[in-house]
Amino acid sequence: MKSKLFITLKSPHEFGGLELVRASAKGAKSALLLFEDAVIFAANAKKGKELLSAVQEIYIMKDDWEARGLPLAVPEFKIVDYPQAVELIMERYEQTITV
Amino acid sequence: MKTMVIQLRTGTMMNMDSNIAVKLAQAALDKGYAVRIFGYGEGITLIKKGQDPKRFPNVGNETKEMLPKGLEVVVCETCCKARGVARGEEIEGTKIGSLTNDLSRFVAEGDRMVTIAR
């Protein structure tokens, strides 16, 4: 199966794509890349762990994370900058799917 | 050289989506990739001439500055017409085009598509 990088820009309150991610990621190398208010998942242990149950890796954007000033509640989340995000999109995963 | 295609469907002042499109494009260009942005739906506002968002980042200017570095930007004409944006109102160097002629070309030439939408 093609490796998949899911992308979301939605806050935990807005995000309704967990089941879609879970269903389409099954059996594939997969990760989620969180932008904007989606980084709030990193400050909420319960909701962050829910995301981790659907994909293997979770990346959050450094600038969006720093801007919000929140404590990291899910240490498994990896903080990345734009050059690293480009590397994930262009080299590390074969498909990107926005959810 | 690989190509990143960004399909942007959010308006410039709705949230930070267009900033993300611009920052991704900049980082990809810096790493030596070609970048194509297609503005669809509200995403057409990215190329509107004369944007003046005061204290917010001016994504129109930032887009314009990337054009000589290998960025191509096209937006959907039908979406422009729906929103009363006419030819000639686009930032110089960007283009009002179509799904059939331009997005299809971007897809055919592209290696990855990033959809920036809600």
Place this chain on the structure above:
Amino acid sequence: MAESLLILVTKPPYGFEEAFAGLRAGLGMLASGLVPVSNALLVGEGTLNAVAAQRPEAVRMPSNMEAINDMLDFEAKVYVVKEDLLHLVGDVPLMEGVEVIDWERARKVIDEHDMVTTF
């Protein structure tokens, strides 16, 4: 260099431009001759775009059913994930020509395409 684009429709037919825009984007690929394969996969609330008894004229909106039929006329596939439809509204009749599939098959459909774009 992508030869195929999957239009992943997650939004319902009314209240958003997305599903209409997505199906039109698929048609654009097919009409261009540059992208040989473009199919649509309807998931979640996106499955409602294929409900047979819709009357878009009731809210003066364009018909996504027409857009689905246009894609089918181009011999593209329009897949609908049955579990998602059942979960949402039960077993309501769907338009003729769409292909009803489960998630097992939907994963393969996603894999068969070079690029995926969500609407």
